[in-house]
Amino acid sequence: MFENMQDVRVERDVSMASLTTFRAGGHAAYAVYPSTPEAWGAIIAAAKKENIPFAVLGNGSNVLATDEDFAGILIITTDMRDVRVEETCVYAQAGASLSAVAVTAMKAGLAGLEFSYGIPGTVGGAIFMNAGAYDGEMQFAVKQSRYLDEDGQVRVLEKEEHAFGYRDSYYQHHFGMIIDCILQLKPGNPEEIKAKMDDFMCRRKSKQPLMHPSAGSTFRRPYKGYASQMVDECALKGFRVGGAAVSEMHAGFIINDREGSVADIVAVIQSVQKKVFAEKGVMLEREVRMLHEIILNGIFNKNIP
Ligand SMILES: Cc1cc2nc3c(=O)[nH]c(=O)nc-3n(C[C@H](O)[C@H](O)[C@H](O)COP(=O)(O)OP(=O)(O)OC[C@H]3O[C@@H](n4cnc5c(N)ncnc54)[C@H](O)[C@@H]3O)c2cc1C
Structure with missing residues (x-):
């Protein structure tokens, strides 16, 4: 469907694990990289015409994909970087x-x-x-x-x-x-x-589990207190489901340190929410966005040409 389109790189059947920093998920039918706004416009026109779901991804550092394959188009912005x-x-x-x-x-x-x-x-x-x-x-x-x-x-x-x-x-x-x-x-x-930038980077390296796949802080700051402190106080550091766990280094990070599935990560998220709610009375909200939440034309899966 992208034949004859200019200024766009097209990849088929792409691992969503490779496109997201959580490094988990099935395959997307297409990953397309426009290098001009015109090409980007042509992509969405084609997707809309064929009624194919599409979503925009930058570096995928705040998105959790699905284990299920995505029969749609991920429009990736990283070729537009002037x-x-x-x-x-x-x-x-x-x-x-x-x-x-x-x-x-x-x-x-x-x-x-x-x-x-x-x-x-x-x-x-x-x-x-x-x-x-x-x-x-x-x-x-x-x-x-x-x-x-x-x-x-x-x-x-x-x-x-x-x-x-x-x-x-x-x-x-x-x-x-x-x-x-x-x-x-x-x-x-x-x-x-x-000097300021270096200081911030040092603080990140000393406090965050940057050696493991994650999407940074999993939860939004609650209306009172700090998510990481609550998770820690609920003794959840190290809590694991399959390949995903609450980081021992920073309780606000859920990491995918053993090549877990999206289901593993979701199970850790939900268990943390449940325990923190039971013990603290606070329902932690996800900051990380799920693939189905970022689809721009309202449909998840559809067989596509
Ligand atoms: C180790 C680590 C540390 C982190 N530290 C921080 C931190 O200190 N502070 C912080 O705020 N976040 C942090 N994050 C989270 C993440 O990096 C940020 O939210 C970042 O801004 C997401 O950018 P992205 O390009 O990866 O967006 P993606 O994850 O690709 O997308 C995020 C959302 O933005 C939408 N989107 C992306 N590009 C566009 C576009 N061009 N037009 C419209 N919609 C778009 C996507 O559809 C999606 O809904 C961290 C993540 C990791 C892995």
Whole structure:
């Protein structure tokens, strides 16, 4: 179905484990990598015409796939990764690595993205999630983003229209595939910016189980307290189902350290939720998004040509 399409790389029958940092899941019928917004628009037009489900993935660092194969299209943004600096702004395409953008900004003497160094996602995924760490969040940097609407038209969202909240944005509630953005930063000293970034990276390495597949913090911050502390206090560190477990190093991380299935990971998530609710009266909400939650045209599986 992608014959004669330009500016798109197409892979068939792709392991979703290879596309997500949890490293679990079955196969997707297609992984397609547009390198222009026009190609991206053509992909969604074709998918809609054939009534085939599609979803957008950046680096897959906050998505849990399905063990079941996905008879649909994963549109992967990482071939759209241009980054350029204009005065105190950074222009970045959605598929650019967030850490790479932070490094570009640092080298240009621009402060404001230090917090994001080490978050293993793309710029598009970070805007979608309003990713944050160490008192920083994407919302403080985003000046504007552009996205494709359902008809493949390019639309613009200004800063205040993003409806940013804790790990929340406009894009979680409206159809919109982010193609690029402008980040407004502040002049700073590159050495000081780098020192801050290195410090944050050190803290990550010392506290997070980065050696194992995961999607970072599995749960959102609850209305009171901290998810990791509650999980720890419920003596769940090391709790395991099959290949997945609560990290011994950081109770907020569920890791897939023994090549587990999505079912293993889901079982750990649900067991943790159950025990924390029983002992603390708090229902932890997932921050990690399931594949069926990110499908943009409302249908999960359908036989496709
Ligand atoms: C080791 C580790 C550490 C982490 N640390 C942090 C942290 O400190 N702070 C934090 O906030 N998160 C953290 N995360 C989670 C994750 O990295 C972030 O949520 C990141 O922003 C996700 O980006 P991504 O490109 O991987 O998005 P994906 O996981 O690919 O997608 C996430 C969501 O965004 C949507 N999406 C992606 N790109 C687009 C686009 N261009 N247009 C529209 N929708 C899009 C997807 O459909 C999906 O719903 C961590 C994850 C890991 C594995």
